[in-house]
Amino acid sequence: MVSSITLTNTLEYIQALWIATHQMGLPIALWRLPETQEIQGIIDLSGQPQKTVIDLEELHSGFAVSPFINPEADQSLFIHADIHFTLEQDPSRETYIFSDKNLPLNDPILQIRKENFYQTVENILQTRNHSSVISSRTSYQTQDADQAIFEDMVSKAIREMEEGNFQKVVLSRTITVPIKEDINIIQTYFKLTQSYPLAFVSLISIPEHGTWMGASPEVIISTNKQKIFRTIALAGTQPYEPGVPLSEVMWKQKEIEEQALVSRYIINCFKKIRLREFEEEGPKTVIAGNLLHLRTDLTVDMQATQFPQLGTVMLRLLHPTSAVCGTPKEPAMDFIINHEPHNREFYSGFLGPVNIDGESHLFVNLRCTQWLSNRVIFYAGAGITTGSIPEREWRETELKTQTMRKIVGV
Numbered sequence: 113m114v115s116s117i118t119l120t121n122t123l124e125y126i127q128a129l130w131i132a133t134h135q136m137g138l139p140i141a142l143w144r145l146p147e148t149q150e151i152q153g154i155i156d157l158s159g160q161p162q163k164t165v166i167d168l169e170e171l172h173s174g175f176a177v178s179p180f181i182n183p184e185a186d187q188s189l190f191i192h193a194d195i196h197f198t199l200e201q202d203p204s205r206e207t208y209i210f211s212d213k214n215l216p217l218n219d220p221i222l223q224i225r226k227e228n229f230y231q232t233v234e235n236i237l238q239t240r241n242h243s244s245v246i247s248s249r250t251s252y253q254t255q256d257a258d259q260a261i262f263e264d265m266v267s268k269a270i271r272e273m274e275e276g277n278f279q280k281v282v283l284s285r286t287i288t289v290p291i292k293e294d295i296n297i298i299q300t301y302f303k304l305t306q307s308y309p310l311a312f313v314s315l316i317s318i319p320e321h322g323t324w325m326g327a328s329p330e331v332i333i334s335t336n337k338q339k340i341f342r343t344i345a346l347a348g349t350q351p352y353e354p355g356v357p358l359s360e361v362m363w364k365q366k367e368i369e370e371q372a373l374v375s376r377y378i379i380n381c382f383k384k385i386r387l388r389e390f391e392e393e394g395p396k397t398v399i400a401g402n403l404l405h406l407r408t409d410l411t412v413d414m415q416a417t418q419f420p421q422l423g424t425v426m427l428r429l430l431h432p433t434s435a436v437c438g439t440p441k442e443p444a445m446d447f448i449i450n451h452e453p454h455n456r457e458f459y460s461g462f463l464g465p466v467n468i469d470g471e472s473h474l475f476v477n478l479r480c481t482q483w484l485s486n487r488v489i490f491y492a493g494a495g496i497t498t499g500s501i502p503e504r505e506w507r508e509t510e511l512k513t514q515t516m517r518k519i520v521g522v
């Protein structure tokens with residue numbers, strides 16, 4: 113059984129692993145945390161992720177994926193870590209070391225499946241049968257809104273806000289693009305990790321639920337070994353011009369207010385659970401690929417506050433935040449459901465590793481794409497307030513897909 117191997121051809125090995133999960137119908141998640149080099153992966157040998165509430169106190173090691181619409185919080189999928197591996201660059205930076213963490217498998221059937229899995233990987237490597245995009249979903253229909261339809265939807269939202277129905281709504285759209293037959297999804301993923309060093313870069317595939325790749329700048333909740341809870345309030349968008357110091361970046365009133373709404377939403381969630389001892393830092397300007405955002409960091413010492421279940425409680429209260437839905441949450445959500453022509457599915461849901469080495473890091477699924485065998489669907493949204501100009505919001509959604517489109521080559 114594989115436990116640690118030095119790879120001379122990393123791409124080929126990870127691709128064989130990816131193909132093997134598809135041949136065997138197994139869910140897989142690959143991710144790289146912000147500001148780290150190591151890529152990690154999880155494979156669920158049962159073949160079916162569990163549909164569950166994300167309770168960090170109850171769940172084993174795994175990877176959580178929630179759709180945007182999850183009102184009772186029970187629609188999240190949990191990819192169980194039957195296999196957990198890491199891919200680390202060696203100090204010479206010439207090769208990668210692939211390590212299987214050899215998590216204990218209590219069920220002998222899973223042990224046999226694991227052996228079969230690595231055997232399948234070997235067979236694929238030997239036959240060198242490397243097809244290009246392997247997607248867990250071949251047919252899926254979505255409706256892209258053109259510029260006029262999107263701007264009409266934004267204008268309608270502005271009118272409703274002027275009537276006082278809500279204060280902010282985040283409206284999104286899809287862009288469906290055919291892809292070349294020879295595109296390599298794993299190579300694209302590696303490129304994405306390089307373009308977004310500060311983001312959470314993920315690639316997941318779940319039978320019947322699809323194949324998704326993204327580079328999220330937005331933590332929804334994270335809890336680390338030191339028992340520090342962290343979340344962020346992220347909003348406001350402008351293009352990043354390399355060379356301009358972040359301290360010199362100026363923000364318009366509209367963006368400052370929009371981001372303040374997200375911060376206030378999070379602090380209100382703390383108030384609901386009577387938590388007063390939190391640290392607030394920011395807002396400051398941060399880089400996400402080709403863009404800049406405004407970010408406030410909010411942290412809590414879960415030991416000092418005697419609140420070990422804070423991650424679970426806050427996840428339930430926060431999702432969907434005002435950064436991807438709006439304020440107040442219910443009328444903003446109704447507007448989205450009634451007006452966006454597409455189904456968001458996992459876009460603006462959350463995803464990330466749970467209880468891996470004593471830490472959980474969940475991110476909002478943004479700057480993401482869904483992969484079908486011959487097409488990619490890009491998803492992007494923008495925060496709308498009464499100060500919005502529809503054409504600028506359209507341009508913002510264009511900007512939000514730009515880095516990803518360049519990497520995919522479309």
Ligand SMILES: C=C(O[C@@H]1C=C(C(=O)O)C=C[C@H]1O)C(=O)O
Nearest residue numbers: 346347348349435492493494495
């Ligand atoms: C909705 C998206 O991004 C969110 C909306 C932002 C905004 O309105 O300025 C900024 C960052 C994210 O919180 C997206 O990327 O699709």
